[in-house]
Amino acid sequence: MFITFEGIEGSGKTTQIDLLYRYLIGKGHDVVKTREPGGTPLGESIREILTKKGKEINPLAETLLMMAMRSQHVEDVIIPALRQKKIVLCDRFYDATYAYQGYGRGIDKDIIDYLNKLATKGVTPDLTILIDCLVENGLKRKIEDKGQMDRFEEEDISFHKRIREAYQRLSKEDTERFFVVDGSGEIEKIHETIRNRVDNYIESHRI
Numbered sequence: 001m002f003i004t005f006e007g008i009e010g011s012g013k014t015t016q017i018d019l020l021y022r023y024l025i026g027k028g029h030d031v032v033k034t035r036e037p038g039g040t041p042l043g044e045s046i047r048e049i050l051t052k053k054g055k056e057i058n059p060l061a062e063t064l065l066m067m068a069m070r071s072q073h074v075e076d077v078i079i080p081a082l083r084q085k086k087i088v089l090c091d092r093f094y095d096a097t098y099a100y101q102g103y104g105r106g107i108d109k110d111i112i113d114y115l116n117k118l119a120t121k122g123v124t125p126d127l128t129i130l131i132d133c134l135v136e137n138g139l140k141r142k143i144e145d146k147g148q149m150d151r152f153e154e155e156d157i158s159f160h161k162r163i164r165e166a167y168q169r170l171s172k173e174d175t176e177r178f179f180v181v182d183g184s185g186e187i188e189k190i191h192e193t194i195r196n197r198v199d200n201y202i203e204s205h206r207i
Contacts, residue, residue, distance in 0.1 A: 001207050002082060002123065003198065004093040007131040008164045009153050010138030010145075011183045012190065016131060017091050019191045020198065024087060029202075032081040035091035037066060039073035051150040059105035063115065066097055070119040078123055087207070093125060095170055100152070103166035104159055127201055129194055130171050133183035135160045 003020075005013040014035075021033045037047040046069040049055065050062065057065070070093075081088045094116045101107045135157060142153055171178035179197050181190055201207075 001087045001127075001202070001205070002078065002090070002125045003087065004090045004095070004125040004128045005131065006092060006095050006099070006128055006167060007183065008133065008135060008138045008160055008167065010141040011131040011133050012141070012187065013129075013131045013183075014091055015187060016129070016181075016190060016194055017089050019187075020194055021089055023191075023195055024089075024198070030084070030086045031089060032077065032086050033089045033091075034073070034077050036073060036093055036096065037069045039069070039078075039090075040076050042072045043069040051152060053149065053151050053154060055151055059101060059107050062105065063097065063101040063107050063112065066101065067115045067119045070094070070097075070116075074120055074123055079121065082123070090125075093128075094120060095128060095167070098170060099163045099166035103162045103169075104155075125177060126205075127198070128171075128174075128178050129197070130167055130178055130180045131183040131190070132164070132167065132180055135164055137184065 005017045007013040017033065021031055024031045036043070037050055038044045046065050050057070050065055078088055078090070097112055097116065098109065102109055102112050139153070139157070139160065142149065171180050179194075181193055183190060
């Protein structure tokens with residue numbers, strides 16, 4: 001089972017993926033938790049390049065770096081784990097590319113489609129949990145948590161609003177896969193909502 005978490009900066013998805021990971025481990029499931037960009041030694045190196053504040057990277061180069069990272073990640077981490085019948089939790093996956101590089105940077109969707117087809121080798125999330133919140137609230141939370149912004153986080157607010165709009169559109173285009181959660185509530189309440197959805201999915205698919 002492959003579950004991805006998506007959301008704008010500061011939505012709380014990383015907190016929620018950690019909570020779900022601990023919950024599933026506690027129930028005796030074999031779980032792998034990973035992230036994009038990152039997930040492998042190569043991916044983490046690419047992550048440093050992509051997130052470094054002040055780094056000048058053109059939109060296509062950024063997209064190609066993301067795809068190089070994803071290709072390695074899928075081959076080295078995600079596919080082996082799924083073959084071993086593990087539950088894979090991933091903090092961002094290919095929807096983030098459509099949101100950030102597509103809607104955010106203006107890269108054509110057909111280009112992303114083609115590159116994703118190569119990089120993912122046909123791997124598709126079974127369930128995508130989108131944690132939605134206001135852009136202003138997410139960025140405020142990021143500043144409070146980190147005290148500084150990385151290359152993506154420091155983009156102007158119009159960029160982040162395009163990302164949120166992109167995620168909302170993506171979720172409406174694939175309502176079976178996406179599960180949208182209001183990220184403005186209490187952390188434990190959000191976790192409970194996600195936990196119940198995942199439990200129902202596991203039970204219905206006899207995982």
